[in-house]
Amino acid sequence: MIAQNPFDLFRQECQTVLTVAIKKTLPEITPPAINLKRTANLDFGQLATSLCFELAKKLNQKPILVAKNLVAAVNNSTFEFIEKVEPAGAGYINFHVNFPKFNALILESIKTLNKNYGLVKTDQPKSIIVEHTSVNPLHPIHIGQARNPMLGDALSRILQCRGHNVSRHYYIDDVGRQSSVVAYGYSKLGRPKPNEKADLFVGKIYTVTSCIVEISRLKKGKASSSNTSSADDLAKINKEIDEWTSIAVELKEKYPILFETLMEKIGEDADPEEEINSLNRSYEDGSPDAKNLIREVSDLCLEGFRQTMKRVGVTYDSWDWESDFVWSTQVSEVMAKLKASQFVFSEKGVLEFDAEKVIKTFDLKSKLGLSDNHEISPLTLVRADGTTLYTTRDIAYTIWKFKNAQKVINIIGMEQSLAQLQLKIALYAMGYCENADNLVHFAYNLVTLPGYKMSSRRGHYITFDEVLDEAIQRAYSEVSKRSPSLSDEEKHDIANFVGLGAVRYALLDVDPGKPVVFTWERVLNFETNSAPYVQYTHARACSILRKVEHKPEYLNLELLTERLERELILALAEFPDIFVEATEYLKPNIIADYINTLADKFNTFYNAYPVIKAKTPELSDARIALTKAIQIVLKNALTLIGVFAPEKM
RNA sequence: GGGUCCGUGGCGCAGCACGGAUAGCGCGUCAGCCUUCUAAGCUGAACGUCAUGGGUUCAAAUCCCAUCGGACCCGCCA
Numbered sequence A: 001m002i003a004q005n006p007f008d009l010f011r012q013e014c015q016t017v018l019t020v021a022i023k024k025t026l027p028e029i030t031p032p033a034i035n036l037k038r039t040a041n042l043d044f045g046q047l048a049t050s051l052c053f054e055l056a057k058k059l060n061q062k063p064i065l066v067a068k069n070l071v072a073a074v075n076n077s078t079f080e081f082i083e084k085v086e087p088a089g090a091g092y093i094n095f096h097v098n099f100p101k102f103n104a105l106i107l108e109s110i111k112t113l114n115k116n117y118g119l120v121k122t123d124q125p126k127s128i129i130v131e132h133t134s135v136n137p138l139h140p141i142h143i144g145q146a147r148n149p150m151l152g153d154a155l156s157r158i159l160q161c162r163g164h165n166v167s168r169h170y171y172i173d174d175v176g177r178q179s180s181v182v183a184y185g186y187s188k189l190g191r192p193k194p195n196e197k198a199d200l201f202v203g204k205i206y207t208v209t210s211c212i213v214e215i216s217r218l219k220k221g222k223a224s225s226s227n228t229s230s231a232d233d234l235a236k237i238n239k240e241i242d243e244w245t246s247i248a249v250e251l252k253e254k255y256p257i258l259f260e261t262l263m264e265k266i267g268e269d270a271d272p273e274e275e276i277n278s279l280n281r282s283y284e285d286g287s288p289d290a291k292n293l294i295r296e297v298s299d300l301c302l303e304g305f306r307q308t309m310k311r312v313g314v315t316y317d318s319w320d321w322e323s324d325f326v327w328s329t330q331v332s333e334v335m336a337k338l339k340a341s342q343f344v345f346s347e348k349g350v351l352e353f354d355a356e357k358v359i360k361t362f363d364l365k366s367k368l369g370l371s372d373n374h375e376i377s378p379l380t381l382v383r384a385d386g387t388t389l390y391t392t393r394d395i396a397y398t399i400w401k402f403k404n405a406q407k408v409i410n411i412i413g414m415e416q417s418l419a420q421l422q423l424k425i426a427l428y429a430m431g432y433c434e435n436a437d438n439l440v441h442f443a444y445n446l447v448t449l450p451g452y453k454m455s456s457r458r459g460h461y462i463t464f465d466e467v468l469d470e471a472i473q474r475a476y477s478e479v480s481k482r483s484p485s486l487s488d489e490e491k492h493d494i495a496n497f498v499g500l501g502a503v504r505y506a507l508l509d510v511d512p513g514k515p516v517v518f519t520w521e522r523v524l525n526f527e528t529n530s531a532p533y534v535q536y537t538h539a540r541a542c543s544i545l546r547k548v549e550h551k552p553e554y555l556n557l558e559l560l561t562e563r564l565e566r567e568l569i570l571a572l573a574e575f576p577d578i579f580v581e582a583t584e585y586l587k588p589n590i591i592a593d594y595i596n597t598l599a600d601k602f603n604t605f606y607n608a609y610p611v612i613k614a615k616t617p618e619l620s621d622a623r624i625a626l627t628k629a630i631q632i633v634l635k636n637a638l639t640l641i642g643v644f645a646p647e648k649m
Numbered sequence B: 001g002g003g004u005c006c007g008u009g010g011c012g013c014a015g016c017a018c019g020g021a022u023a024g025c026g027c028g029u030c031a032g033c034c035u036u037c038u039a040a041g042c043u044g045a046a047c048g049u050c051a052u053g054g055g056u057u058c059a060a061a062u063c064c065c066a067u068c069g070g071a072c073c074c075g076c077c078a
Helices: A006-025 A051-059 A063-073 A099-116 A143-161 A177-188 A198-225 A231-254 A256-267 A272-285 A288-311 A322-327 A330-340 A355-362 A390-404 A414-429 A433-437 A464-482 A488-508 A531-547 A563-584 A589-608 A617-640
Strands: A047-049 A082-088 A092-097 A127-131 A165-172 A318-321 A344-347 A350-353 A379-382 A407-413 A439-444
Touching (some): A006 A063, A006 A563, A051 A063, A051 A092, A063 A092, A099 A617, A127 A143, A127 A390, A143 A165, A143 A407, A143 A439, A143 A464, A143 A488, A143 A563, A143 A617, A177 A198, A177 A272, A198 A231, A198 A256, A198 A272, A231 A256, A272 A288, A272 A322, A288 A322, A288 A464, A318 A322, A330 A350, A330 A390, A350 A414, A355 A414, A379 A390, A379 A414, A390 A407, A390 A414, A390 A433, A407 A414, A414 A433, A414 A439, A433 A439, A464 A488, A488 A531, A488 A589, A531 A589, A531 A617, A589 A617
Parallel strands (some): A127 A165, A407 A439
Antiparallel strands (some): A047 A092, A082 A092, A344 A350, A350 A379
8 A cells, every 4th residue: 555645644544533532422522623743752652632631621620531531432443554542641642653554554655656755746736936046147146145046946846846837937137226337337348258257257347336436426425515414424425435445445456457447447437327327227218229238248147147056956947037027018007007096105206105005905914914013114116217116126027927827936035025015015006916915925034154244246255156166175075085996087976966965955954034154164064964964874875775686575564663663664754744844834944854854863773773684684675675765765855955866975 | 213033052053833741953072883784974971041021821942922132124225
């Protein structure tokens, strides 16, 4: 017998048995919902309920007495996967699984379903768009941003395995002012061909241009306001100038030629700030020159991104240009619709969206999980010069996404929580209520460097490529140390998947809501609780399986009676539940936790008992079957989070 | 000032949605294990007022309130 979720058969059986017993002994009582939980410990059985504590109150009896009475009423003649039911502790009911039968159920299910084991399909498949990465095409993807594609890719993988139709979208934010900044610098340089990785090249131009323009803007502001402004304001401007000046010194040292050239060329313009704003306006208007220029520099940068993402096995189904939504009528349609609603007001010639009014009108506060005193601030939709703002364009983009999907999951940093909420509220205001309900902001916290916050504008960042390079390099020296006899080609091969796996795992295994402080030791961990540890464990299992020469004709899985073996069987049985939970609650990190736990248990088992040279050939065969099942599950789980499962390392 | 998220051994984390039996794990520290299937491994020891104070409950790391501490947001940036 096999099952998609074999543990569920046991759970269902416990549920039924208990329900019948309650009806029989307590017909007059409407029982509370039965909540069966996994136990902390094998001795407490495999599932337990604390139901009797609640019943005890209604019945005015001691909980353990209620438990005893219920257990006495259980009909054990019909047991299939239950071995026994026991009252325990102060009033628990513990259900013990029948391991002889259960072993076979689990191991045969895994063997038969193989690479599909654990990946339980939903009965409500949906089309889902996962938007992730979406790094602005201005500079290389840095380690802080790399958490995004790791989460987005893992989520996409698990949702797809769940049976959903997943489409991965990259939103190219080419419309904001910052795109005009880099394009301005790039054109001042005469649109040079990159002499290095394109995103790195673009990043330098962006940082230097941005710095030069910023200083010029601040100085101009200071000059024009020195008579009118307060001393405080002036001090503030001076402080900013000092800050940018020190950045300029840094950049001048790092890229002397680039800095000098840009300084000179930008100096030719009387008002660089206005040049940039004008370029921004032209781009939104769709002027061919502006389009040509900005798309060219953006494409350069994106080419670099594609190379980086290819290294880590992240792919996209759609690259969506923000500008396309501006040039088409989609953004203006959104504006027209919002303007016609009662939720937009004009202040100093600027259009504002009154999110709070929408919430009050449609009574959304509790639906959105907002506390009573949580007021949502208004959102500016359009600048005085008529150009749109990021969130406004995102509204049009989101509506477009829902033309192609039933559900939209945006992987976006938690610093954008307010904007994402305003966006959702705008959908309600426009009548797209169902879409709004199906819009999910998957928020994650920042990755910071100890010491200072990463800032792409200031050129303070460690690129994702650098981290990957360093990871692979460190992995290479580990391999050389641990397996000196391997060929250089093999070493490089291993170093590659070990390094990449380590980085992926490190960015994935922390709760997305918590910040990660980046340190090399943390990210490039090759010991327990890391991808290399799990990869090693997988390779170890493969190594045992390679050494098995015969195929067992008759398997007696009842022989797996050691406590560790039972714990392993249970851990294997748990995988479908973990997968479903990870999918339904969007928690890819629990997959990472799970494989580590499973690997731990297998390594303990490995050290405690011989597999091939077990006491009897029958026991050996049973343990080989167990090892095979573990290898399959480790591989399935690693694949879910995008980590390679090697056969040797 | 208002809001959101977070606070668990020296350090880094899990557990909290759905309250239940002795709070798990890694690093680091200490003591051990390779003539036996991969030592990127394993075994043992030490280390905890689960930020603090109340409340709800038979039962609180988990739920509620307050306080303190940290991060982030409140822009005609994205």
